[in-house]
Amino acid sequence: MADLEELYREIILDHYRSPRNRGELASPPAHRTEGFNPLCGDEIVVTIDVLDGVLQDIKIAGQGCSISQSSASLMSGAVKGKSIPDVRSTIATFKTLMLSHESHLGDGDAEPEAVDLKSLGELAALQGVVKFPVRIKCATLGWNTLTQALDEAGA
Amino acid sequence: MADLEELYREIILDHYRSPRNRGELASPPAHRTEGFNPLCGDEIVVTIDVLDGVLQDIKIAGQGCSISQSSASLMSGAVKGKSIPDVRSTIATFKTLMLSHESHLGDGDAEPEAVDLKSLGELAALQGVVKFPVRIKCATLGWNTLTQALDEAGA
Amino acid sequence: MINEAEIRAAFPLLKRELHNTPIVYLDTAASSLQPQRVIDAMSHYYANSHANVHRGVYGTAEEATGLYEGARHAVGSLIGSKHPAQEIVFTKNTTESINLFVNSWGGTKLGPDDAVVISIMEHHANIVPWFVLQERIGFELRWIGVDGNGELMLDNLDELLTGAKVLSVTAMSNVLGTINPIAELAAAAHRHGAIIHVDGAQSVPHLPVDVDALDIDLMSFSSHKMLGPTGIGVLWARREILTAMPPFLTGGGMILDVRTDGFTPADGPSRFEAGTPPIAEAVGVAEAARYLKELGLDAVRDHEQALTAYALDRLFDAFGDELTVHGPRDVARRGGVISFTLGEVHAHDIAQILDSHAVCVRPGHHCAKPLMRHLGVPATARASFGVYNTTADADALVEGLRDAAKLFA
Amino acid sequence: MINEAEIRAAFPLLKRELHNTPIVYLDTAASSLQPQRVIDAMSHYYANSHANVHRGVYGTAEEATGLYEGARHAVGSLIGSKHPAQEIVFTKNTTESINLFVNSWGGTKLGPDDAVVISIMEHHANIVPWFVLQERIGFELRWIGVDGNGELMLDNLDELLTGAKVLSVTAMSNVLGTINPIAELAAAAHRHGAIIHVDGAQSVPHLPVDVDALDIDLMSFSSHKMLGPTGIGVLWARREILTAMPPFLTGGGMILDVRTDGFTPADGPSRFEAGTPPIAEAVGVAEAARYLKELGLDAVRDHEQALTAYALDRLFDAFGDELTVHGPRDVARRGGVISFTLGEVHAHDIAQILDSHAVCVRPGHHCAKPLMRHLGVPATARASFGVYNTTADADALVEGLRDAAKLFA
Ligand SMILES: Cc1ncc(COP(=O)(O)O)c(C=O)c1O
């Protein structure tokens, strides 16, 4: 059951119980994007406010399991106030962490890269997810939604 | 291989090589019916001439395996000139002979009846077919076509 | 009576461990386990009798054909079909069976002024094909509601059926466990001149089902939920109805003749079985049907009903108001499918924690999103019983859930 | 090089006897035999890892999902698919694959002014679905002819392809054995702005096939002809094409969302896999694909080509002008499928007499009636080779035929 404790770390349960940056920004002016996991029904709504190349504000709504909701909450804290390139690079780092397992199931093209866990800060708490392949989709839902929001907002 | 010799009795090969009542009657006045075995592509064309309750004439055309063609040839000899009730009863007797195996595969409702082989005369040569379930459809093709022809002709 | 030890010994997967703990399989509503004799029947078929069916004259081709056609009898006999050779069509699963029915029958018998009646508790397999056909033809789709007890609301049934050509409804909900009154629904449909198609995916494996006694017209079900292999499903249809249905999938094996300007379809079930059918799978589902018949569906039902009663009691004892179970409380009106939520713990997390106890349940919408919307929950955890489950399995479920409740307290 | 003894030992059905004579299986074009490792892979799956795929979080559900998705890779790798996770759709057989393609792609991309090109040598599976769609949409169906050598007549190909949207053609005839020039046909189709769908039912099991090198767009094939189980087939399609195709069969597993007023389909192959898929069968076909890859399709082809050359020589030596073999004489241009007639002996009788020698061949129209009409024969007997056949099998065929010739002399 060691794996299970790695999955449900205290920090994850805390973000699930008390999600940060919860709610929706008024849109417009903010950009609003919905993400959806058809297999389990989890939903994440990301609203972002981009100005001068910086993610000025972000809010998260939706519902779902502890992993999808806490991951989105952790994400909001990690990207808020950052420049768009920094946001994109944080997303990329996080996805690489998740991919270190997914590549087994994927097309097999991508070689897993080493991830600098320190650079992820609190986000590193999500690394336990990697041992639970079906939960990776939960953990990445918010991140994929944010990427889509950035793309749609032309940021 | 004893079974095989029972299937290909000399009388069957003889009727295959020299089919009796071969050809087609002019229709009208004769009635013409085509029979078809979709599994193997065998075809039998039966033309009949019914008058005064008697099957005055019958001709067989078509092509197919030795069993389907010889069975139809044997049939033509057995029914030609007979009264319609006699024809129908010959058909029934023959079908019962064939069914003594088919009932295993069918709905299981019909109990196989004992068949008076003597009453079948030359037709009894076809009893070897019963041991080859897939060939029963060949042997009965001409008979089913004749039944259909009688029904269509209102005889 | 079910001999638990004997039955459990028959299912090899029950010897499996997860995380060093013997597996507690509570996901039979998604797919059942297979007894060794079903697995062996298929292995034996491949090693001894495999050949393509219908057109061969050599020994093994005849054997394979006999086994394949014989499977219609074994399966038909389980559900009381009087003419299995003419009424049992093999498909790949319940979903294909329903698609076949909807497209072949619905595609030719329905017009823009007709109505089709289904229920809010249907599995997507009995919803989406109607949407697709509706787009093409434009009939009205009417929904039977579900009450607070998880049962069909039938007070306005006559109204719903007025002008309807078909009622298509599940015999047992795969989410709520609700057993629907099929005989009553069939009588009502016929009173209104409609036919009734039953989704038997959850009922055929768990309840005595007699298509004649129920007086229904068509029924779809899956082998893999009734102790049989994957890859094969069944559409049963009364002869008169099947005979009037045009082909759906087309190709070899379902034709009388093909010319360069058209084709003539074959008669009987083979009209709907284009291409090489699932032969080994037919051997497997026939063996599963024989096994179920030997056990007796009455005994299976009794066993599972008693187990469901036990499990519900234990669950409510342990979790009280924290636990919400969707569907009827009266075990006489429900099968062994228990969908629940537990406080604030998400279904996905429940299932994950239970997995660490080797308890296998399924989280999610169970392919019944209209019902989930109606229930107002995004997902439930679902524990479902098979004949091989015991009270010890229900106990393991409760113990695992205590852990989940503690972790998320 | 094929090690005959080793290979034959791998196929348990070859230990079978018919009429006290060891079986001589010459019906691989209808369905192949399965090696023990394929049978074992499925038994092992049922006994250890069975669960429904995609929605479970517990151990065996994850394993089953991994095995099922992994099967796309094993199968894709055999045919050179670069993106198997996005390009391999599992169906129940070639016939369903073609129906899916014809209805989903054809149903949305074809209009009454378009043309579809097929050939006279197609199997019914690549003819009848076009007829059915044509009835609904009304496009023109054009036929590539077959010459006296049993090869496609391609001199008017440009004419046939002018205004055509799709060319759908078999890579190897299941009657004539003819190997068609797929790369050339693909180039021609693309030159005319058409796509090409290939019926690979006979080519994938017997020839090296690389969808990229051939530059084709879609291909259908069946597991049961490539040493795998019944109950599963494959539609391979290039990503861009698959992405643009709407669902065909609908239900659970292929949706993003279902409401009471409509639904949103999922992306990728699962959009076409409604309902519980053939999971054990995917495990089986993956094992078959791995086995074929280990043997090497080049080696398989060499073995079968040499055997075909030997058999043709022996047959003509024995029967001379009495024997008609349909299809190319040049074994470089044909696979190991030998359709023949012998004097006045009907194909059905030939097969029957051969059965008494334990020699398994198939008589009939082989689901290719337009071709049979073109050849002017109602039926042929067909002997077809697999990798497990040897020259001794060809000898047994010749000996059996001597008996037939004698009986009907
Ligand atoms: C060339 C060809 N196409 C299609 C098929 C149909 O395959 P299946 O029966 O597996 O659907 C066959 C096999 O009979 C074939 O030989």
Ligand SMILES: Cc1ncc(COP(=O)(O)O)c(C=O)c1O
């Ligand atoms: C009530 C009901 N209908 C239909 C289905 C679909 O069955 P299959 O996935 O075997 O097609 C299921 C199983 O998920 C079900 O429970």
